[in-house]
Amino acid sequence: MAIGPIVRAMKHNRMRFSLIILEIAITLAIVTNCVNMILAERAKMKQKSGFDDDHLITIFTTPFAPEFRENSYVENVVNADLRAIKAMPGVKAAAVTYFLPWAGGGSSGIWKTEGYAGKFQAQIYAARGGLFDTLGVKITQGRDFRENDTPVDPNASTTVTIISRALAKKLWGDANPLGRVITSGEGDRPRTVIGVIDDFYNPYSWNIGEFVLFTPGRAYGGGGHSYLVRTEPGAMKAVAQQLEPTLVKVNAGRVFRLLTIAEVKKNFFAGGNLVIRGMTAVIVVLVFVTALGILGITSLAVAERTKQIGTRRALGATKGDILKHFLTENWIVTTIGLFLGIAATYGLNFLLVTQVADTKMPWYLVAIGMGVLWLNGLVATIPPALRAASVSPAIATRTV
């Protein structure tokens, strides 16, 4: 198969082929960059929290009755609430806490410890015994909080803490973290590490998503508090429906807001999901549009050259020769477009990285993108090429 005549024939239609080349180049740039963004978003979503996310419910209570000003009143209500929740059918465990997985934030502080140079930042949440059981996370070293770990005075600081494995590793490497003392940034309020939980991830700025201190404490006050409830598999719906009526029966002087952790997580990733959906739609439509474009332009080329094709056929070219001619033509154009597209891909990626802090483009994405678009071009050329091959040699004898 001689490439020479094909290239010479193409030179007569420079504009048409440069259209396809440009289109393919831009398409490659868009598709690879979109896939890159989708992969970056998905990587964020894949992160595991370490908790039993699918069976957790949170219910916020905000009191408006003035009696809630009294600490002892709140204490009584919280205890009665927990008893009532735990007595519900389908409930595995429940705890009162300010910690909410996947809320996209929480509280943090700055701490110091012996064996670690400088200060470090970590999330901190008050917890009472039962929180870890409720979250469904295992204490792999040491022990859980006991009731007498919680100080009687709500303003007093606690003396013990349970931390995440990742924090222990950051602070002391592989050494045993139990018994070590963490203090505030000023060196006061010492807390001894009594336990380590294996998995912990809660999204937080400053990259402290895996670092946490839990301290025993009364995670409630006059301003409201929330409960985390873990249910049996399959009991989610029933428990979610009954939770508010149950708590209203305990005390009606407050309002409630119930969310499943699955919903909280969904809300947290709503932006990312939007990006993924938007990008996917763009990719699908774009590849389709490009295929249509190639199809249209090639059809045009075939229609225009019907007479020449007939002449070639009359002079002895087989159907296969004609088919090969158009496929080769398309192959040349697609290949040029794809190589131009490599430059366009990295150009666009550079623009996005410098302008809007996107991620760098891995080479294999470009390679896969090229493969897909190359196939796409081939598929789009086949129908018009087949039509060209079916042109009868007799056409050559007609005038128009």
Place this chain on the structure above:
Amino acid sequence: MFLYNIKIAIRSLRRNPVLTALLIGAIALGICVSTTFIGLRRVFEKDPLSGKSQSLFYVRLDNWDPARAYNADDPRSLPIMISYRDMRELMKSDIPARHGGTYRASMFAHPDPKVGRPFNCDIRMVFSDFFPMFNIPFRYGSGWGKAADAKPEPVVVIDQAMNERLFGGVNSVGRTIRFDERTYKVVGVIGDWTPPFRFYDITQGVAKVEGVFMPFNFTQVLELNTNGNSDGWKGQADPTYASFLQSEQTWISYWAELPTPEKQQAYREWVNNYVRDQKKRGRFERPLHTEVTSMPAVFEEYQLVPPAIKSMSVVSLLFLIVCSLNLVGLLLGKFLARIPEVSVRRALGASRFQVFLQHVVECELVGIAGGAIGIALSVGVLQLIEKIIPQNAIRIGLDAEMVFVSIFLSLVAGLLAGIYPSWRVCSVAPAMQLKVQ
């Protein structure tokens, strides 16, 4: 003549409805995608104060830990907000035309029992300057005066949704409403004011504006705590509220209106002098660092526009280009098939320019039709996106300016796609084709 061109163009478009639908569809698709993503970006980037934001400045002071920067990885970082005690001192400056601190609190509204049960609501604590500073329009009444700030008087400003919920939407100025334990008089109902998010509090991200505004000085009276962001490093001397107000805890956003460059310069100097003075008293142990940043610059710094949306708007423009390229191919085919007809027109005396114009008009008709369909589609897509975003956190929609941009884009797309095919067809020699037939 021009009308005649349009008439001929419409006739030509009608002759091949399938091809015309393809042409219009290509433009509509490109315009829909680009309008959607550029419109989404504009929701975040649009000046919420139509031109005034250049004269509004956000104040930050580095009162952080001497041993460690606010963001440990960046020694030049400083807290996003300021402490209560610093806000009190900044309020003493007479350089800004208007200024004040603000934060979000949370209270229970107790409506008339006939209206409904008590409900929890977000309350924005502000000084009287807040309303004129952010150009807030009023439907009924107005904001409160300086006297109400100082005392503080039990007054509130509510938005229309809250007015609807509490008073059924009537003019409620002078009516009262209980929040927690106190009763407040409504002095103003905010009019048509729909910023997409709480731009006056950059830590709040994308969230709708609060429905109730209350004099800031109730903070001390009611011992309120912020329901928004709060960062600290030092803790407080004792657990009393007075000690909390004297602590280094940063939880207040501070804005100052500085209309002239001289005032901006003077104010920066004034703020620096304040910090120098405080340093003598043992506070602000880090190197002197204050920032008085214009509103657009501070939005840019904290990336209030999600990066993904910026990327998508760039990508969507490229998408429009691909659609135009497709259009070029389709038009080329359509016009070249018409060469015999064109050469007859040329032979009968039509000039090259007339033929060219005729075809460009046809392309622009396609552009306008495709643009209109694309804009309509993108309005629907944006509404869908607004529904997907949880809790309707932001208002998304196209404003007049964006519609103009989209129409302009569709005209440009039609023109760019049409020029080359039109030029090809008008350069046909008049008699050439006649000979053959």
